[in-house]
Amino acid sequence: MSPMVASMNGKMHARGAKKRVDHILYYKPNIPLAIIEAKDNNHTVGAGMQQALGYAKPLDVPFVFSSNGDGFLFHDKTVKSGPIETELSLNALPSPEHLWQKYKAFKGITDEVD
Numbered sequence: 383m384s385p386m387v388a389s390m391n392g393k394m395h396a397r398g399a400k401k402r403v404d405h406i407l408y409y410k411p412n413i414p415l416a417i418i419e420a421k422d423n424n425h426t427v428g429a430g431m432q433q434a435l436g437y438a439k440p441l442d443v444p445f446v447f448s449s450n451g452d453g454f455l456f457h458d459k460t461v462k463s464g465p466i467e468t469e470l471s472l473n474a475l476p477s478p479e480h481l482w483q484k485y486k487a488f489k490g491i492t493d494e495v496d
Contacts, residue, residue: 431455459488460484
């Protein structure tokens with residue numbers, strides 16, 4: 383049931399359902415690294431990408447994945463040239479270490495700070 387709120391004219395309106403991220407990947411505590419939006423395989427692999435990008439923006443997360451269970455669409459904000467989105471098979475998901483190294487370079491985090 384949606385919470386009810388009073389409008390300025392006193393009438394009651396239902397708020398929309400709260401949106402929730404399906405999965406947030408962390409490499410280190412309190413540092414979100416990637417968002418994964420999962421849909422069923424009645425959807426295309428990239429069907430959840432716009433929704434996931436909406437979640438990633440306020441979290442300042444550079445890596446976004448959309449999946450339908452058959453594969454992934456990978457959106458990589460760290461790319462300087464070439465395609466920013468790549469379709470990946472289920473077994474081609476980048477390793478946490480690989481994403482962390484790209485994240486550090488993108489954010490200017492040195493090994494000493496790491």
